Amino acid sequence: MLQRASLHVLAVAAALSVGAPTVALADEQAMAPADTTLQGAAEGFALTYDVYTGGLRAIRFDFEVDLTDPGYETRIRLQTSGIVGALFNWSLEASSRGDWDDGEITPEKYRSANVWRSRQRKVAIDYAEDGQRTVTSEPPYGEDDIKRVDPGLIPGAVDPTTAVTALVLTSAIQGDCRPRTAVYDGRRRYDANMEALPPRDLKSSAATPFAGRVEGCRLTFERIAGFKPDRKRLQDLEVAIWLADIGVEPGRVPVRLELSTPWGAGFAHLVRARTVGGALVFGSEDDG
Numbered sequence: 001m002l003q004r005a006s007l008h009v010l011a012v013a014a015a016l017s018v019g020a021p022t023v024a025l026a027d028e029q030a031m032a033p034a035d036t037t038l039q040g041a042a043e044g045f046a047l048t049y050d051v052y053t054g055g056l057r058a059i060r061f062d063f064e065v066d067l068t069d070p071g072y073e074t075r076i077r078l079q080t081s082g083i084v085g086a087l088f089n090w091s092l093e094a095s096s097r098g099d100w101d102d103g104e105i106t107p108e109k110y111r112s113a114n115v116w117r118s119r120q121r122k123v124a125i126d127y128a129e130d131g132q133r134t135v136t137s138e139p140p141y142g143e144d145d146i147k148r149v150d151p152g153l154i155p156g157a158v159d160p161t162t163a164v165t166a167l168v169l170t171s172a173i174q175g176d177c178r179p180r181t182a183v184y185d186g187r188r189r190y191d192a193n194m195e196a197l198p199p200r201d202l203k204s205s206a207a208t209p210f211a212g213r214v215e216g217c218r219l220t221f222e223r224i225a226g227f228k229p230d231r232k233r234l235q236d237l238e239v240a241i242w243l244a245d246i247g248v249e250p251g252r253v254p255v256r257l258e259l260s261t262p263w264g265a266g267f268a269h270l271v272r273a274r275t276v277g278g279a280l281v282f283g284s285e286d287d288g
Contacts, residue, residue: 157184177217188226
C-alpha cells in the first residue's frame with residue numbers, strides 16, 4: 001500500500017516537472033545542488049500550487065520565472081507536504097537560465113537537486129555557444145546510461161526546467177499550446193507534446209481558489225532514447241493544463257492541472273501568484 005502510494009506521489013511529481021526522469025521515473029532517485037538565487041527582474045511571476053492525490057494534499061509546487069529581456073531565469077521547487085510529507089520525504093529543486101527570443105528558448109545552464117528516501121543526486125548541464133553541452137552528476141551516471149542516447153538525438157533538446165519554461169511562456173505570451181519540445185535530462189531523451197483542449201468553466205472551492213473561463217492544453221510524453229525497455233511509465237503520464245489570465249506578466253498561466261498517472265489521478269491548484277518583486281496578485285498570503 002505505502003509503496004503504491006509513494007509511486008503515485010512521485011509519478012504526479014514527474015508530470016509536474018515535465019516528465020523529468022530524475023524525479024519519479026529514474027532507476028535511482030537523488031539530489032543535486034540547484035542554483036536558486038534569482039537576479040533582479042522587470043517582468044516575471046511566482047506561482048504556488050497545492051497538489052492533491054488520493055484526496056490528500058501531497059506536494060507544494062513553487063514555480064518562478066524572471067524575465068530580463070531577452071533572458072529568462074527559472075526556479076522550481078517541489079516538496080511533499082501534509083500527511084504525505086510525513087510519510088514520504090521527497091523534494092526537488094531545479095533552476096535554468098538562458099535566452100528567450102520570440103518563442104525560441106536557448107538554455108545556458110541547468111542545475112537540479114533531488115532527494116528521495118535519503119538517496120541523493122546532483123545534476124548539472126552547461127551549454128556551450130556551439131550547441132555542445134557538458135553533463136555532470138553526483139553520484140556519476142554510469143557509462144552505459146550515457147551511451148543509451150545517440151549523440152545525434154541530442155542537438156536542439158533542452159533540460160526539463162527549460163522545457164517547463166518554454167511550455168509556460170509559449171502559452172502566456174503567444175496564447176498557444178507548444179506542439180513539441182525536445183527534452184534531454186543528461187541520460188534520457190524524450191519529447192513533451194501538447195495539443196489544445198476545448199475551453200471550459202471552473203468553479204471555486206476550498207481547495208481551488210480560481211473560478212472562471214479557462215483554456216486548455218493536453219501534455220503527453222514520448223520516449224525517444226535512454227529508457228529501459230520495461231520502463232514505459234513516462235508515456236502513461238498525461239496532464240490537462242487549464243490556463244487563465246490572472247493579472248501577472250506576461251499573460252495567462254496554469255490555474256489547474258489534472259494529472260493522469262499509472263497509479264491514479266492527481267490535481268494541482270494555483271493557490272497564490274506574485275510578481276517577481278513579491279506583490280500578491282492572486283490568492284491569499286502564505287499561511288506556511
